[in-house]
Amino acid sequence: RRRPPIPSCEKSRPAFPWLDLVLAQIRYSIPEELEHGAFVGNIAEDLGLDVAKLSARRFRIVSGAKKQYLEVNLENGILFVNEKIDREELCERSPSCFLHLQVVIENPLELYRVEVEILDVNDNSPSFPWSEFNLDITESAAPGSRFPLESAQDQDVGTNSLRSYQLSANQHFVLNIQTRNDGSKFAELVLDTPLDREQQKKHEMVLTAYDGGSPERSGTALITITVLDANDNVPVFDRSVYRASLVENAPRGTLVLKLNATDLDEGSNGEVTYAFSGHAPLKVRELFSVDPYTGEIRVKGVVDYEKASVYELYVQAKDRGPSAVAVHSKVLVDILDVNDNAPEVILTSVSTPVQEDAPPGTVIAVISVMDRDSGENGNVDCQIPSNVPFQLHSSFKNYYTLVTSEFLDREAVSEYNITLTARDLGSPSLSTKKTILVQNNAPGASICSVTAFDPDSNQNAYLSYSILEGQIQGMPVSTYVSINSDNGNIYALRSFDYEQLRNFQIQVQAQDAGFPPLSSNVTVNVFGAATTEPLYCTQCGVYTWGGVHY
Incomplete structure (x- = not known):
């Protein structure tokens, strides 16, 4: 599907009469998993370009992706799929997924922004971490008692993601579906009528997870419940919700916080152990650990603010009695950004060699910069040495043009090595250097x-x-x-x-x-x-x- 062109900004009057860049933006939307050669849009027509001049004007697209997912046929101006796109690989579970392209053409130099939205297709079924769940429930459990079930996972997003659960018919339990802050769903088993261990020791039922795709996909797990005599007190957390702050890249073993739950029972029935609950996603278990005896939550993996700014940790406390019942709490961990990414410098267009009598304001290069950090850590300033006959102008956010500031003299200096320094405003500041070679009137120039x-x-x-x-x-x-x-x-x-x-x-x-x-x-x-x-x-x-x- 193609959307009409959307200008990204107004065309501004250049600082020099010879600097005339056309800046605009268009957007397309395509589903993932398209085969090689699939049509995306006629980019030349949408940008109002002459197809016959695409090759002569060195039409090209620049992408920050590791793979060249999209390509342009220079004979007809059609943007097509060059390599099959797996949305889950490209954007994981992000609600929106875009490929950001930049179109560069020359004679005269023009820049365009192109966004290609990758739409999710329902190519994944919901699945549970295990095919069978075993629960121990005391016969003294009161109607209304809740028992969290392991969540199903679905790699798709939007309407294609996990939407509901269903429990097979039984005499004692009903299903209650809860929604997390991020919109994902998990199920709790709710005791509807009392259990009697002497009448029936085990109960089996099937839990089915459905997604919202068309056609609908599903996954199942068997729930086996063992009825026990038990323990009439359960642990109690001192807080229903815990909150802590943690800087990104904190060393492994760093203490996040300590859980605390107490149980009024004595002996093993009052000894509390801690663990992640079934609600905790696999990613959380990879990044954090819970000491079962002390309740200390520590860093286990590499915590990156650029991937997530907050984590929800669902934990449980359970005594060591023969019929222990787990109670649950939630831990919110806020991740604080540090300046751990240096600026990236991309030369999107370089016009060299240049004639010695080129007038001041002649465009030598178009440069884009980016920094994956946030706030001041992600703001970048670019500079070039002051002792060269060139100037750096900011055309719009994160884009610069390198232009001549005076006439050049090949007999005096035949070439220049211009060092561009991109430095962020973090503390301590990080920087990246890029050298641009400018040659004067070399043989072979048109x-x-x-x-x-x-x-x-x-x-x-x-x-x-x-x-x-x-x-x-x-x-x-x-x-x-x-x-x-x-x-x-x-x-x-x-x-x-x-x-x-x-x-x-x-x-x-x-x-x-x-x-x-x-x-x-x-x-x-x-x-x-x-x-x-x-x-x-x-x-x-x-x-x-x-x-x-x-």
Whole structure:
């Protein structure tokens, strides 16, 4: 599915008249698991670009993803799936999932933002951590007693995620479904009528979990309940909800907090042990541990603020009596961000070499920066050395353009190594350096293009271009310039020095493929502009500001 283009920001007037970037944004939505070649959208049409010029303007897309999931056919401008996308692998259980792309085209330089929303499909069934659950319940348990059941997990999101549970028909229990803060659901077994161990020692029933997809998917687990004589007091937590703060990357073994529950019984019936309850997700069990005897919760894995800013730990306390009943509490752990990510610098476009008479404001590179930290830790400032003839401008948030600040002199300096430093505002600050090589007027640069027209058709209208023999300062013209016979692009074969060669002429011939062949010649005058004043072309009626005029 394709949505109409949405501008991401207004086009702002550049600091220099030569800096003219087009900035816009479009969004597409596609389901996951599409095969290679699946249609996403006609990105050239949606951006209003000429398909025939995509290759010539070096149309390309830049993605921060590790895989090249999407690609563009430069012949028709269609954005298509290059590699099958697994939404669960890409975004885990995030409610929204986007691929962020940047489109870069040149001549002139234009930037576009593209967001591709990956929609979930119902390709996962709910599943329980075990196929059978065993519960011990005392016969003295009162009607209304609740017993948490292990939660089912479904990797899908939205309507395709876990939606409900159902319990098979039985005489004593009903099901109560609860919803967590994050919207996920878990089930509790509720005693409806009293148990009698002397009449029946065991009860079996089937718990089924359903998702909300179409078609609906489900998973089952067998619940086996053993009725025991028991213990008439249960442990009691001193708090119904615990809360603690923890800095990210805290060392393994760091104490988060200590649980405390008491039991009025004596002996083993009053000895309390602690553990995670069945509500605790697997990820929580990987990151934290609970000491069964002291109730201390400690860091077990690597806690990363960029992955989660808060964790809910569901814990239980249970005495060591023969018919112990577990009681439950919740622990909220707030994760505090630290500056543990250095800025990332991406060169999205580099235009080098550059002519020595390029006017101030010529765009050399487009740079994007990002920092995965939050707050001040994620705010980034970019700088370049002050002793180079270049300036860094912020075009919009996290994007910069490197431009010339004065005319360059190849004879004085033929190339520059510009070190870009991106530094965040965290404490202590982290930084990243990137070096950009800028070369002046290197051989092989395109200097101009000629175009001829032939009103004939077929091969009689097919044109080829060539440079006629001649001399420049006593040397063959072929040692100075060359031409592409198919498109008329003229290239420099050496660096031009304005102080030694201020202007020269070349003869270009266009010849058709008819029989007999017909041809026409044109004189190309090349002037070196060493002034900031505009030059006027009498043949084409166009002013050219600086640079080389043809």
